[in-house]
Amino acid sequence: MQTVVSFIIIFGTLVFVHELGHLIFAKRAGILCREFAIGFGPKVFSFTKNETVYTIRLLPIGGFVRMAGEDVEAVEIKPGYRVGLKFDRDGKVNKIILNNKDKYRDIKVIEVEEVDLEHKLYVKGFEDEEDQTLQTFEVHPKAVVVQDGVEMQIAPYDRQFSSKTLGQRTMAIFAGPMMNFVLAIVIFMVMAAIQGVVTDEAKLGKLTEDGAAISAGLKANDEVQAINGSEVSSWQDVQQEIQKHPGKEIEFVVEREGKTLEIPVTPKEVERDGKMLGVIGVYPPTEKSITGVLAYGFTETYFWTKQIFTLLGDLITGQFDIDMLSGPVGIYVSTEEVAKSGLIYLLKWAGVLSINLGIMNLLPIPALDGGRLAFFAVEAVRGKPLDKQKEGMVHFIGFALLMLLMLVVTWNDIQRFFL
Template sequence: MTTAIAAIIIFFIVVLVHEFGHFAVAKLVGIKVHEFSIGMGPRIGKLNKGETEYSLRVLPIGGYVRMEGEDEKSDDERSFSNKSPISRILVLLAGATMNFILALIIFFIVSIVIGTPTTEIDTVMQNGPAYEAGIKNGDKIISVEGNKISDWQEFKNIFATVENTVDIKVLRDGEVKSFTLDPQIDESGNKVIGISVKTNVSVIESIKYSFTNLIFIITLMFDFIKMAITGNINKGDVAGPIGVIQLIGETTKYGFLSVLNLAAFININLGFFNLLPIPALDGSRILFILVELVRGKPLDPEKEGIIHFIGFVFLIALMLLISYNDINRLNIF
């Protein structure tokens, strides 16, 4: 039950924020909005206010903002298609932008609550790699694999690329000391050296930590795309709605802050994925508008609509395939 509630809340907030971005900017630039919907499938509730219908649908896995002239020709001066290219691009960018902003806010809240990790070691676990190498409490990590580091995220980024041993330099009583460690794999499958670091509660550091995390995760998304193009991923590396729900369930075991971090990660994933130039996604629509700017005239709305429809069918098929793999991987049945 906890998993279901957490999943519904996370999906609802992620979709709500994304669609609200489109909605708010559409209203701001004067586009007529017919419907603001959260969820997919049959409608379970609605509220009419002005020219817009606000609806709630049964499946909290999507949503949409239905604007005048978005997918069809319209003579209405307030239609999406009759607005300037820049206005349309801003509307399309707004959804992902709101997801990124929400992720930044979540990271900031988590950082303020638990503090921002520093590079000063608080505890060295007995019998761990760091303990065996001679690293001590109070040592300050200043270099990893020959790369100078100024914050904990830099350490994590470099450490993630290490395959076998790792060279670490620390500052101890004003003296630089060098160590070579053999990382271990913990119960969760993570590579560790057996240390915990001190944290620092600071608004400035929390803001910096939030942006660093956002950039780091977006970089991971680009790396994933490269791996997908080169065929270096397997079915287990991709999760659909079912897989995400299962991951949310696992995360709830570690507390509310862990769930918040996962929600931030999901927000960034949704925002990033929506900006990919895949037909039916915001990124593809932006690409068509950029082509329009180059050509000096828009593409045929009907032809563009057909392309987006084909892309939508492809995405639904892909979601079903991924969900099928999730069911097999998790042995749900």
């Protein structure tokens, strides 16, 4: 149960923050965002607030923000349709009812002759078949079209994604991956605030209860001056001297509360990467400071960003096998293992996953944010956008291929962990 909760919280947070970036910058640009969704497939839960439907969907494989003008609008009104019009106090149409009109009171039913819900916002029509007087009705910019009892707000052109400047559109798309990097920085800062920031002092940090250090009489915060006659000036020096003497007694010279003490310690033997190393059960020294916490968030994010790009390079050059990729199942299993190690390791895992999600979405792959940004780059060079239908087809094919890859990776995960 702990694993399930950890997975839901981590995965849900990563997707939520990513999509929140899209939502915030899209709304700042004045784009009508129809839906903010976590997951794909059938709706499990939904509510509406400030023009946007917020939903949780069944399949936990991502999320999306549906912006006006990006998808084919589900409702289209053509000349010849008989529709019901409901008006606000100012006399503007605030509801256009397509069917089941008998369920609504105080509506005017007309036969549509002409309609424009994108630019001039009006609907023209005849109220009576015998009286062919053409009437024009002004439509409110936030009017809704009602079909089968379901309301959908109209999207005037200035509320559509494509009406915005290249900079606004670019920021609305880039904001998703950007927020994943911001989240990683915050997570690593929280880690540093909890456990402290590792320093390179020749000093002992926290001691493990079953280690050789605590048994020999060493204490946390002891300042190490020398080990086996060799002077040390950093934690790295201390660590190297300990590792060089597995199973052999070594003498620590430490300063504690103004006194110099000589304490013999015998490091335990452990095997790492085929080599026998000495360990005494001591953590590196840490400190807690505002500047240290802030710096750690950025340096750790930079470190893991480089690591992930290195792995991507191996994938491109063929040194990284597809079987090493993991989908939701693999992430779930890894989360289970990490959760056993405690909160700090779980936070670190969430930070690394957030960076990974940000980088993957920035790759110039159709259907991903990076693919869309690549099209914007071409638009910037050409001075005009590419054909919308052709771009849509490229993204559709890219999405289909990504779903296929997801199925392959998920099947590999199931075989590796459960079969």
